[in-house]
Amino acid sequence: xxxxxxxxxxxxxxxxxxxxxxxxxxxxxxxxxxxxxxxxxxxxxxxxxxxxxxxxxxxxxxxxxxxxxxxxxxxxxxxxxxxxxxxxxxxxxxxxxxxxxxxxxxxxxxxxxxxxxxxxxxxxxxxxxxxxxxxxxxxxxxxxxxxxxxxxxxxxxxxxxxxxxxxxxxxxxxxxxxxxxxxxxxxxxxxxxxxxxxxxxxxxxxxxxxxxxxxxxxxxxxxxxxxxxxxxxxxxxxxxxxxxxxxxxxxxxxxxxxxxxxxxxxxxxxxxxxxxxxxxxxxxxxxxxxxxxxxxxxxxxxxxxxxxxxxxxxxxxxxxxxxxxxxxxxxxxxxxxxxxxxxxxxxxxxxxxxxxxxxxxxxxxxxxxxxxxxxxxxxxx
Numbered sequence: 001x002x003x004x005x006x007x008x009x010x011x012x013x014x015x016x017x018x019x020x021x022x023x024x025x026x027x028x029x030x031x032x033x034x035x036x037x038x039x040x041x042x043x044x045x046x047x048x049x050x051x052x053x054x055x056x057x058x059x060x061x062x063x064x065x066x067x068x069x070x071x072x073x074x075x076x077x078x079x080x081x082x083x084x085x086x087x088x089x090x091x092x093x094x095x096x097x098x099x100x101x102x103x104x105x106x107x108x109x110x111x112x113x114x115x116x117x118x119x120x121x122x123x124x125x126x127x128x129x130x131x132x133x134x135x136x137x138x139x140x141x142x143x144x145x146x147x148x149x150x151x152x153x154x155x156x157x158x159x160x161x162x163x164x165x166x167x168x169x170x171x172x173x174x175x176x177x178x179x180x181x182x183x184x185x186x187x188x189x190x191x192x193x194x195x196x197x198x199x200x201x202x203x204x205x206x207x208x209x210x211x212x213x214x215x216x217x218x219x220x221x222x223x224x225x226x227x228x229x230x231x232x233x234x235x236x237x238x239x240x241x242x243x244x245x246x247x248x249x250x251x252x253x254x255x256x257x258x259x260x261x262x263x264x265x266x267x268x269x270x271x272x273x274x275x276x277x278x279x280x281x282x283x284x285x286x287x288x289x290x291x292x293x294x295x296x297x298x299x300x301x302x303x304x305x306x307x308x309x310x311x312x313x314x315x316x317x318x319x320x321x322x323x324x325x326x327x328x329x330x331x332x333x334x335x336x337x338x339x340x341x342x343x344x345x346x347x348x349x350x351x352x353x354x355x356x357x358x359x360x361x362x363x364x365x366x367x368x369x370x371x372x373x374x375x376x377x378x379x380x381x
Contacts, residue, residue, distance in 0.1 A: 007038070008040040010126060011024065011041070013118070030059075031352055044116060111138070111360055111363050117332055122331060124149070127140070127141055136364050139310060143305075144307045166234050168234040169190055171183055171233070184218065193213060193236075194212045195210075196209070197220035197232075209223055239317055243340055245345050246302045290317060297326055307329070312340060
């Protein structure tokens with residue numbers, strides 16, 4: 001019998017999206033094919049400490065609701081779903097686990113599935129560490145991860161690729177602190193109101209505000225500045241928000257297209273992860289020609305950042321002007337069975353468990369492809 005693939009899952013992280021990562025990791029651990037894989041949980045605590053839990057070789061109980069390094073705490077039958085969610089996200093220290101030697105993980109796993117969302121995980125930092133350690137991993141590489149995380153740089157790459165996007169301006173936090181009035185004058189002159197203010201390096205809509213006047217703009221700039229030193233401001237367009245998944249390395253496929261129907265003014269963190277009446281329409285009701293344009297633009301965006309593995313690409317569809325505008329690419333989207341990316345591929349005929357397996361295989365294939373590169377001059381002889 002062939003040995004199982006040792007799959008490490010890195011989750012948690014020093015990020016505002018720590019809780020989202022916990023949910024993603026738990027979902028993957030409960031769904032992975034344990035006839036094919038044995039799972040090594042690697043938890044990055046909020047203080048940056050890396051610790052390992054017990055290797056998972058058998059199915060987790062269905063009522064597991066708190067996971068720290070493979071430590072399971074069973075819920076009583078009387079616990080409500082809200083209590084279970086609170087327990088899952090609580091910030092207690094693990095009851096077991098040992099410090100992880102980051103650079104020796106390659107001796108203990110065959111491939112890593114990194115599911116740290118946001119800065120210090122999705123931005124190329126963890127990917128760079130895994131490259132240095134020579135460990136295959138799921139998802140985009142260092143450059144693609146960094147570009148996909150940085151909205152300012154992403155927009156520059158999209159512009160070079162000829163992808164249509166909304167008008168925007170970018171500022172450093174220091175510029176805003178020195179002369180916020182001048183910055184707001186520039187925003188009003190180029191974009192007007194309403195407009196969206198975003199930290200360049202942040203995910204899950206954290207730190208994003210919609211400003212309708214100068215007072216709200218000033219407050220929005222201050223909020224965004226708490227999360228990053230680089231800030232972008234985008235024009236508002238009245239449009240439908242649609243999203244599509246991309247899967248593959250050099251040969252890529254796209255998923256069904258979904259639409260976000262936000263109950264609030266925009267799809268913020270609260271709407272994404274805490275409900276609030278937001279609806280997801282899968283598949284989105286769009287004309288065939290529009291679907292084809294979105295599919296092709298998603299592939300082009302993925303290739304423009306040199307993506308691999310997975311990404312979710314978000315668009316605006318302006319029905320009045322029949323205009324498709326790219327918003328952003330997310331290289332590590334939410335990955336629970338009820339997150340948009342897995343649901344889009346489920347609609348396309350690839351269920352959650354199979355999607356996990358495909359992504360792991362793509363990570364291994366990408367690693368093998370990279371081994372063909374010559375790294376030293378003497379190898380030319």
